[in-house]
Amino acid sequence: MRMRSSLGLACGLAMAAVLLPAPAYAAEPSAQVIEAATGVKGVVRPSGGGAEEVGAVTTRDKVWGSTTTVRIPRDARRGVAVADSGSGSVVLGLPGGGRPTVSAKGTVVYPGPGFRTAVQTTTDGTVRGLVEAKGPGTFRFPLTVPRGARLTRNADGSLDVMRAGTPVGHIDAPWARSAGGGKVPASFGVEGATVVLNLGRGGASPVVAGLAYHAAPGKGGYRGAATIDATKRTRTWTGKEMRQAQPLDAPEVAPGRTDRSGTGRTAPATAAATDPAVGAMFFSFLGIKKRCTATIVHRNLIATAAHCIQQGGVIFNQWTFAPQYDNGATPYGSWKIKTIYYDQRWGKLNNNPDFDYAFISLQPRNGKYVGDVVPWGRADITDLSWRGACSGDNCPEIPTHVTGYPKNRTTPLECFTRSRLVYISENGEKGSYYYTFPCKGYAEGVSGTALVGQFPEQGHPGYEVIFGVLGGYQGGGDTDDVSYASYWVDGKVLFDDAKSKAV
Structure with missing residues (x-):
């Protein structure tokens, strides 16, 4: 969101x-x-x-x-x-x-x-x-x-x-x-x-x-995926209903941490519908039509933010996913969802922003999975632990490509920017790490947008990996120009867990 x-x-x-x-x-x-x-x-x-x-x-x-x-x-x-x-x-x-x-x-x-x-x-x-x-x-x-x-x-x-x-x-x-x-x-x-x-x-x-x-938080605390059977919480939406959907607002919980290293930079964003793997995810929240952004990351998995699944103990319903959605048009149709996978610690700890990510399997259509129909690029999921020793202001920033559906836009907006890892805390207490990046005009609706890092040194020009989804601290950010994503300490583990069960 x-x-x-x-x-x-x-x-x-x-x-x-x-x-x-x-x-x-x-x-x-x-x-x-x-x-x-x-x-x-x-x-x-x-x-x-x-x-x-x-x-x-x-x-x-x-x-x-x-x-x-x-x-x-x-x-x-x-x-x-x-x-x-x-x-x-x-x-x-x-x-x-x-x-x-x-x-x-x-x-x-x-x-x-x-x-x-x-x-x-x-x-x-x-x-x-x-x-x-x-x-x-x-x-x-x-x-x-x-x-x-x-x-x-x-x-x-x-x-x-x-x-x-x-x-x-x-x-x-x-x-x-x-x-x-x-x-x-x-x-x-x-x-x-x-x-x-x-x-x-x-x-x-x-x-x-x-x-x-x-x-710092370390690996080893993963306790398995929490799952939601959504086969009865999904339906097909009309183009008119999709156009009526509003971007999801932030959940109202305790105040966020103080940002110790926000950036004043912004990167331009441009209207685009170039990535068919990115789409709008529609759902109903307390009877109101809402939407977030989601991205195909596997033959039968999409990635989004956990706060696009439930808030305050309320699980959303009537989900559908439309790849490359554009102002009511669904060139690849809409897909009902099947099972939602998220880290148990997200739900058990009052929607902790450290775990604000989720993966969702979709129901097949005509015997085919979404990845069989939509060209999705097959970008790897990673936690970036292979990058080498760097962080903070001396760490080389990550060239990052994001595509989402902000505010009242019914067409996607893409941004080529740079991300970095920052530590955020409040009142001198122990905090957490988050990724942050600047992008002009990224506001409500882009929650769940995949952070696609580009690393040509990993083998060939244009090599891409997905290392997060927009969310986490401040639900992804409380200004239109600076965004955040949870640091995937166990995100890759959750993905592997979901992938083993998705098909």
Whole structure:
């Protein structure tokens, strides 16, 4: 759908902390200053420490199914070990040293030469590396990352840890506050795998500054496809009914995350009906005729957005798909649908935008499947993990071709643009990755539009792969010129699951 209201995270990335009995440590007075600056909401006190560790915190991501274990050392020079079952392990080195103490709220504080270092772990798996100091200074946080991974910088000052085209983790932009709550200048430098925190002057009062590390969502959380038998929820529409259909609006749920890396660029869009694999998908929502965009991706599968299937627990009905639809004309006829496949986590977690994609099998006509009748290009479905280590503003953008049916248009609109992967969060909490691209005039109705990446280096000019569908964050975007798509961590797995059952 493309929409103006926001498709938020709602249930989002809810996490559960697994706790063991906490050791008794003396309270560190410095923690009061640090905790006043950071707050203590969600901070978990480490437990179970031995001779080498203050303790550990284990959290489980209810959305992705991954487990993150954070081990905090007694010797700060050993670094904080963050092991995530989905994305791998990193070690966050700390400046300073000395014997650590743990506050009643769970902040671990290390005394240092003229400053203090601290660590906080929260229930969503976030690890905060913190410094309390007076005056300006430079503080180094050396990272030990998986082999082949590297740090990439983003325009907002945040960093990504990327390995083989897949995010390992994200570091929020730096922040610093004085004891009185005022903002103090802070920035990150990168020296190889070391994050350098540059802290500006904050007056005579102590300044608290730091970074927040989030493990990226990883593979392994897929729990199978949820299915909807739509054989009784489908029918053939007339050309007049199709022309009456309105573009689907965004679902009204919790506010979306703050976009940390939106783009002001736009790409022109032109009227076109050149791709027969792209069509309009029509359906009824609470008795009102609606439509989205869908694309043939297999002999008997189309891809679209999950929010074009159901919203707020209401499953749509009376579906039909018209390839290369153009103002009531259906050159390849209309096709009734059969079975809908979507990630279970989309429906069980209040329409989580991380999983806003679906595949639909169609009923055959005259003994033939839709791919036997419509030339659909046979573009591969991919998660782009083969691309190489890149992300953020230093990552080569993906040449992308999209075709959809925006707003009140009854003819398709195509756009040649460039996509990139961005990390989006709100309120400093753990966020998610999404693809974003600029395209002028892409608004309601283009939800479900396939993102077709063009990679001539993969064998021959014009080599194309489908790596997402328009949707996800803000339901695909809340402006007409910037669009989003869910990052397909498990999208290819869902496609393979649906393909094995579709014919």
